[in-house]
Amino acid sequence: MGRLLLHRVAPPLALVLALAGCSHAMRAETNPERTYAIAVENPLASAMVVSYDDGTGSRLLGTVGAGQTERFVLAGARNAEITVTAVSEDRTATIRKSVTLRPGSVVHVTLR
Numbered sequence: 001m002g003r004l005l006l007h008r009v010a011p012p013l014a015l016v017l018a019l020a021g022c023s024h025a026m027r028a029e030t031n032p033e034r035t036y037a038i039a040v041e042n043p044l045a046s047a048m049v050v051s052y053d054d055g056t057g058s059r060l061l062g063t064v065g066a067g068q069t070e071r072f073v074l075a076g077a078r079n080a081e082i083t084v085t086a087v088s089e090d091r092t093a094t095i096r097k098s099v100t101l102r103p104g105s106v107v108h109v110t111l112r
Contacts (some may be wrong), residue, residue: 034076034103040084041069041110048086048095048111054079063089065112077101086111 004008042064050061054077080101
């Protein structure tokens, strides 16, 4: 009976050990000098879809509901000078704001 149990447990255990031996260590690095946060306040009557451009292309952040404020973390922004763009969900209104990011601080952006 002990041998039967060993045969049923050993193959899965061997598989786990083999997979563990094949894993590669991955190292995630972040540069705190290029990690920023913004709080986008939307006092408008409609939700706005928010993105930013750091000079290397536009990146979607998310939607800020009407009368809401959302906080976004921008990890790896290439420049501290960015343009925040907000477009109404029905695409009838667009707001652009020039923003200077500061490491370690939350920059507030009001959509008006």
